[in-house]
Amino acid sequence: MNEVLKNIRTRRSVRGFTEKRIPEETVQAIVEAAVYAPSAMNRQSWHFTVVHNREKIERLAQAIGSQIGREGYDFYRPDMLILVAAERENQNGQLDSGCAMENIMLAAHSLGVGSVWVNQAKGICDEPAVREVLTEFGLPSTHVIWGIAALGYATEQPEEKPRAEGTVNYVE
Numbered sequence: 001m002n003e004v005l006k007n008i009r010t011r012r013s014v015r016g017f018t019e020k021r022i023p024e025e026t027v028q029a030i031v032e033a034a035v036y037a038p039s040a041m042n043r044q045s046w047h048f049t050v051v052h053n054r055e056k057i058e059r060l061a062q063a064i065g066s067q068i069g070r071e072g073y074d075f076y077r078p079d080m081l082i083l084v085a086a087e088r089e090n091q092n093g094q095l096d097s098g099c100a101m102e103n104i105m106l107a108a109h110s111l112g113v114g115s116v117w118v119n120q121a122k123g124i125c126d127e128p129a130v131r132e133v134l135t136e137f138g139l140p141s142t143h144v145i146w147g148i149a150a151l152g153y154a155t156e157q158p159e160e161k162p163r164a165e166g167t168v169n170y171v172e
Contacts, residue, residue, distance in 0.1 A: 007110050012160070014114030015076045017152030022079050026111050027052060030151070033107030034082065037100040040092035046100055047143045049083040049134075056137070057081055063130045064120050075118055079152035083121070083134070085143035097146035104149045114154035121145040 001009075027050065034048050051057055057075060065073030075081060084100050086093025105115040124130050125145040135141065 003110075007106055010160075011105060011109040011115075012158035013116040014152070014154040014158060015116055016155035017076060017078045017114065017150075018155055020079065020153045022052070022113055022151060022153070026113060027080065029111060030104055030107045030113070031082070033103040034084070034100040037096070037103040039096040039099065040090075043090060043092070043096070045087040045090040045093060046096055047085045047140060048100070049081075049085070049137050049139050051081040051083065051137060052079070054079075060130075060133050060137075063133045064124065067124045067127050067130055068120055073120070075148070075150045076116060077152075078116075078150035080150075081118075082149040082151065083137070083139060083145055084147045084149065085125075085139055085145045088142055088144050093144070094146045101147045101149060104151075108149070108151050112153070113151055116150050118148040118150050121148055 031048060031050060034046075035044075037046075039046065051060065057078065057080075060081070061074050065071055082104055084097045084104070086097050090096070101117055105117065108115045121130065122145060125134060125139075131141070134145070139145070
């Protein structure tokens with residue numbers, strides 16, 4: 001099996017991370033993969049916010065946790081977050097962001113870094129307490145978050161789970 005297909009088939013969501021820091025060159029490679037994702041009409045209206053600071057991750061987690069009623073919320077304690085946002089007015093922003101999220105997670109996996117897609121900010125990024133933190137992080141007010149990639153080194157490798165059957169039709 002070729003390496004790309006093997007990478008796709010072996011990536012799993014990680015929900016437990018070690019304290020080990022992701023090296024800067026690895027961070028840059030993951031972010032570059034996001035930038036190279038496809039986007040509708042090549043608009044590239046996304047904005048990537050890399051948060052590689054545990055105190056700032058905790059601050060965002062507290063704001064989101066308070067908003068969704070989950071005290072102690074912590075994004076699974078990753079080393080890093082990548083907030084994937086797109087221009088609010090871009091009708092394809094969610095789709096473009098999904099492509100970027102997939103590139104982030106596959107690139108991370110290929111480099112030995114675990115990841116999980118976090119959705120909690122999706123509908124609440126404009127709530128005042130959450131937006132205040134996002135503004136401090138440099139996220140433009142014209143953008144909404146469509147996904148957050150929590151990244152770090154896995155405490156353990158998740159088991160492979162069976163894939164749903166009957167979800168593909170072939171028409172010749």
